[in-house]
Amino acid sequence: MTATTTPGRSGAAAPRPRPLLTRRRRRALLPWALLAPGLAVLAGLLLFPLGRVLWLSVQDYGLDNILSGETDYIGLDNYAELLSDGYLWRVALPNTALFAVVAVAATVAFGTLVALLLATLRPLARTAVISCVMIAWAMPAVTGTYVWIWIFDVDRGIVRQALEALGLLGPEGLNWFADRVLFYGIVTLNIVHHGFPFVAVTVLAGLLTVPRELHEAAVIDGAGAWQRFRHVTLPVLRPVFAVVTILSTIWDFKVFAQVFLMPGGDGANRQVLNLGVWSYLQGIVQRDYGMGAAVAVLLTLLLLAVTLVYLRSMFREEELR
Amino acid sequence: MQPMIPRTAAVLTALALTAAGCGGGGDDEASEGLLVWIMEGTNPDATAYFDAVGERYEEETGTPVEVQFVPWADAHDRFTKGMAGGTLPDVAELGTTFTPEFAELGALADLTGQAGDTSAYNEALVEAGTYDGSLYGMPWYAGVRSVLYRTDVFEEHGLEVPENWDELRETAVAISEAEEDMVAFPVPGDAAYSVMPFVWGAGGGIAERSGDRWEGLLTSEESREGLTYYTDLALEDGVSSTGAATWKETDVQDNFVDGNVAMAISGSWTPRAISEADPELGENLGAFPIPGPDGGYSPSFLGGSHLGVFEGADTEAAWSYIELLTGDEFARRWTEESTYFPGKQAQIEALADSEDPLVRPFAEQILEASRAAPVSPKWGEVEGAQVLPGMVQSVLNGDATVEEATETANTEIEDTLNQD
Numbered sequence: 107m108t109a110t111t112t113p114g115r116s117g118a119a120a121p122r123p124r125p126l127l128t129r130r131r132r133r134a135l136l137p138w139a140l141l142a143p144g145l146a147v148l149a150g151l152l153l154f155p156l157g158r159v160l161w162l163s164v165q166d167y168g169l170d171n172i173l174s175g176e177t178d179y180i181g182l183d184n185y186a187e188l189l190s191d192g193y194l195w196r197v198a199l200p201n202t203a204l205f206a207v208v209a210v211a212a213t214v215a216f217g218t219l220v221a222l223l224l225a226t227l228r229p230l231a232r233t234a235v236i237s238c239v240m241i242a243w244a245m246p247a248v249t250g251t252y253v254w255i256w257i258f259d260v261d262r263g264i265v266r267q268a269l270e271a272l273g274l275l276g277p278e279g280l281n282w283f284a285d286r287v288l289f290y291g292i293v294t295l296n297i298v299h300h301g302f303p304f305v306a307v308t309v310l311a312g313l314l315t316v317p318r319e320l321h322e323a324a325v326i327d328g329a330g331a332w333q334r335f336r337h338v339t340l341p342v343l344r345p346v347f348a349v350v351t352i353l354s355t356i357w358d359f360k361v362f363a364q365v366f367l368m369p370g371g372d373g374a375n376r377q378v379l380n381l382g383v384w385s386y387l388q389g390i391v392q393r394d395y396g397m398g399a400a401v402a403v404l405l406t407l408l409l410l411a412v413t414l415v416y417l418r419s420m421f422r423e424e425e426l427r
Numbered sequence: 428m429q430p431m432i433p434r435t436a437a438v439l440t441a442l443a444l445t446a447a448g449c450g451g452g453g454d455d456e457a458s459e460g461l462l463v464w465i466m467e468g469t470n471p472d473a474t475a476y477f478d479a480v481g482e483r484y485e486e487e488t489g490t491p492v493e494v495q496f497v498p499w500a501d502a503h504d505r506f507t508k509g510m511a512g513g514t515l516p517d518v519a520e521l522g523t524t525f526t527p528e529f530a531e532l533g534a535l536a537d538l539t540g541q542a543g544d545t546s547a548y549n550e551a552l553v554e555a556g557t558y559d560g561s562l563y564g565m566p567w568y569a570g571v572r573s574v575l576y577r578t579d580v581f582e583e584h585g586l587e588v589p590e591n592w593d594e595l596r597e598t599a600v601a602i603s604e605a606e607e608d609m610v611a612f613p614v615p616g617d618a619a620y621s622v623m624p625f626v627w628g629a630g631g632g633i634a635e636r637s638g639d640r641w642e643g644l645l646t647s648e649e650s651r652e653g654l655t656y657y658t659d660l661a662l663e664d665g666v667s668s669t670g671a672a673t674w675k676e677t678d679v680q681d682n683f684v685d686g687n688v689a690m691a692i693s694g695s696w697t698p699r700a701i702s703e704a705d706p707e708l709g710e711n712l713g714a715f716p717i718p719g720p721d722g723g724y725s726p727s728f729l730g731g732s733h734l735g736v737f738e739g740a741d742t743e744a745a746w747s748y749i750e751l752l753t754g755d756e757f758a759r760r761w762t763e764e765s766t767y768f769p770g771k772q773a774q775i776e777a778l779a780d781s782e783d784p785l786v787r788p789f790a791e792q793i794l795e796a797s798r799a800a801p802v803s804p805k806w807g808e809v810e811g812a813q814v815l816p817g818m819v820q821s822v823l824n825g826d827a828t829v830e831e832a833t834e835t836a837n838t839e840i841e842d843t844l845n846q847d
Contacts, residue, residue, distance in 0.1 A: 169507065169528070169532055170532050172510045172511045173510045173511075173532050173534055260670025260673070261610075261668045261669060261670040261671075261687075262670075262687075278665075278669060279668075279669035279670070280669065281670060281672050281824065284616075284672055284673060284820070284823075285824075369673035369674070369675075369678075370616070370617065370673045370820065372813070373811075373812065373813040373817075374616065374617045374813045374816035374817055374820055375817070375820055375824075377826070387812070390504070391811035391812070392808050392811050392812060393507075393807075393808065393811075
């Protein structure tokens with residue numbers, strides 16, 4: 107489909123003598139032709155479900171609809187109900203957005219620090235450290251989450267014992283899974299631990315491309331370590347930071363397993379749900395597929411908005427320089 | 428250029444085929460014989476058992492049987508997908524709360540005529556399988572929760588089996604004072620069936636049908652009394668642990684297996700699992716029915732399974748299979764292999780005379796004090812929304828008083844059960 111529309115556009119942009127035009131058209135078509143299989147797969151596996159979720163979100167769709175196959179169009183009622191629900195504004199949205207801001211900032215900051223460390227290491231040491239870092243990355247989310255739950259076991263975990271030994275915690279203990287802020291503190295640790303290797307490796311790749319001369323010039327001008335990072339490394343690496351920040355934002359906004367698997371995170375403790383888990387509970391568990399889809403659409407829109415704003419600000423600064 | 432179009436077409440065709448394959452998988456063999464879904468996680472070696480049942484069925488009817496095992500955790504999703512894709516089985520094991528939900532949708536066949544007189548079966552199981560006056564779920568087996576305890580701990584400290592709520596509290600306090608590293612009686616925040624006996628035991632209830640409406644009973648004085656006793660075990664008497672506020676039943680069991688727990692509300696199927704995990708611990712297990720406030724027993728939730736026939740199946744052929752499973756021969760074998768209780772009252776009564784100290788108390792609990800959850804097509808949603816765990820957890824975490832928590836839960840239950 108795409109292949110038929112493009113040549114007209116490129117042909118209009120470049121009016122040339124006729125015999126050349128066909129060749130140009132052919133050249134313009136070739137990338138699209140090569141992309142076609144991939145686009146077809148994407149359309150089937152991504153666009154179709156996406157459209158289906160959109161369509162579901164404007165319906166009152168329950169188990170009875172699944173059985174009968176009938177649809178029950180209700181317009182934007184699901185959205186109206188969702189947006190007027192105090193729970194969204196008090197709990198689900200703050201849990202999602204604030205957590206994402208903190209987690210992304212922490213992941214990028216920690217990942218960058220590790221990258222800076224890696225850049226100063228000799229090749230052998232660097233390989234050793236990268237291998238260790240990769241293990242954190244390779245760990246499946248479910249496994250990682252259970253390890254964190256084990257570490258933070260309220261009654262007998264390592265953290266409990268350490269805090270008690272240090273005298274920071276009384277014998278009655280503290281159920282951090284029951285407290286919203288502490289709960290997300292543990293989720294943040296989990297996410298940062300799982301996410302920083304990607305940032306570290308990507309930023310390291312960027313760091314290695316910064317011309318040594320720039321740093322030497324800065325040193326001669328009397329710049330300290332922080333000033334060199336701020337005025338030399340950071341500007342050169344801006345596109346790299348854009349990529350890792352956007353990807354981390356996308357990942358951290360739609361965190362699911364790391365919340366759902368935590369004690370109380372599967373719905374028993376309403377104070378700790380985020381949009382992803384809430385969507386699942388509404389849609390799949392409560393069999394209100396329309397409402398679940400509406401929450402999912404909201405999450406997607408939110409993510410698109412954040413990404414767009416971020417990309418715009420990124421490229422505007424780029425143009426200014 | 429040219430070859431591209433066929434290739435794109437090929438990809439699209441492949442995709443279409445994959446999509447069709449997803450929707451159509453599963454029923455290609457079903458047309459031949461009887462397709463049966465059995466839940467997994469109830470019996471370690473169910474395959475041999477169902478092979479035997481299938482062989483007998485084929486001998487008797489000439490129709491082959493295909494049994495597919497579905498994990499419990501996945502069960503509801505699988506039924507939903509089956510409804511969407513038209514790949515439902517002929518016969519299926521149904522969790523007791525699924526039955527009214529699917530019956531309301533019209534997905535299940537009415538079995539009233541085939542089953543005939545059901546008075547021989549356990550009343551709570553029959554009640555749970557009945558929707559709008561008709562039987563949709565044939566009682567198959569039952570499970571119940573009572574108190575499982577460590578006989579070695581009781582003996583060491585000269586403790587007796589408690590017979591009322593005061594004694595239960597005193598026993599638990601005595602254990603937590605004597606055994607510093609042990610949780611005497613965990614009060615799990617994420618376990619709905621562990622709180623129900625206390626609400627029921629105090630004379631309260633969850634919800635009751637009056638006319639066309641469901642009325643919540645959690646805000647009644649008795650229900651609040653029961654919840655207060657239960658949560659005070661943790662908050663006032665300190666016989667639970669801080670972490671237990673977010674435990675599920677599986678966490679209780681894991682901690683029991685680790686030797687951290689002295690007594691706990693546990694299912695009739697757990698002693699075997701505990702013995703398998705730690706045979707030495709298995710030697711020191713005892714059980715007693717959940718005591719009532721002033722003696723007697725507190726009612727416990729009667730869980731279990733129904734057998735249902737899906738609409739569109741050959742009801743007669745499906746019913747013959749159900750008859751075989753619930754008949755004396757295979758029902759007895761199932762009880763022996765799975766440690767679940769049979770659905771027939773007389774068979775449970777026989778087990779109440781059992782010498783086995785890990786069978787008798789549970790059988791007594793079923794016979795003397797067991798209840799079904801509110802039988803409503805919407806009860807599954809109440810469970811899904813975790814209303815009861817939310818209520819208990821908010822009290823244990825200090826986020827709400829018993830009055831506030833029961834008020835919230837009651838409203839949610841009424842709203843859910845009364846929605847159309």
